[in-house]
Amino acid sequence: MLQRIKYILLKLKLIQPSERDIRIWILTERVKRIEYALEHGNYKTRKLAAEALGETGYKSSIPILFRAINDKVHNVSVAALNALEAIGCNDELGTAIIKKRFNWVKDKREKKAKLEANKGKKYKIYRWERASKKSFDRVKEQLKRPMR
Template sequence: MFRPISFLLIKLKWLKPNQNTINRWKYNNESEKLRFILQHGNYKTRPLAATALAEINDRSSIPLLLLAIHDNIHHVSIAALNALEILDVDMETSKIINRKRFHWVKLFNDKKNKSPKPKKKSNIYRWERASKKSFDLVKERLNRPIR
């Protein structure tokens, strides 16, 4: 009785599913709910949903997993790639998986090999600022005799 109501509350975003809920859906083969969480869940539940879809061997979720590869959250895209590898449908998905992994490695190496920016040399003569010069001008004018 409470489970359909809880899924409705999750759809309305009043409740957030936890790991136990996702595990229960996985053991009951409720792939529709897992697909919904993969699309609309938060950053903690989307990777759990992706791995659960792979474990129940739901091949109808492959398009959603392919979309999840390009997620902004890195853990979600890694979980989606791992799920696609577990499902291992055909050579096209393997090519996509390898291309994405090589892209990540390239980005990582580019970050690592990026030359550090040269440090900005600090101005040793800080006393030559414009405000200091204007203060010196005022001081000099005050020392002049009044006409």
């Protein structure tokens, strides 16, 4: 009864389900509730719901997980990809999308690691002086000299 009330409050956008609530929904096989949480929850709820759908393994939730791949939050899209891989999307299009997306995630991580590695390096690149700074310094020097 309490879970039903929490689901109604989720639909009214008054609360977000906790990790415990989603675990209970997994045990009682309330896949529609988890799918609703994936589509309409905040980013933490969406991530938990995507992981939960991967654990349940229902093939009926594959279209919703495909929509979740394009989520704005990176962790949600990765959780949706992991769920699709766990479910085992045998579709040719699905495997191509998952493979391409995982390569994208890998490239993004490598790029971030490269930036972190090069963070402390200093490059000897000639910098052009700004004209305004140069003229400001010249005027400052002229003001220091006595007038004739």
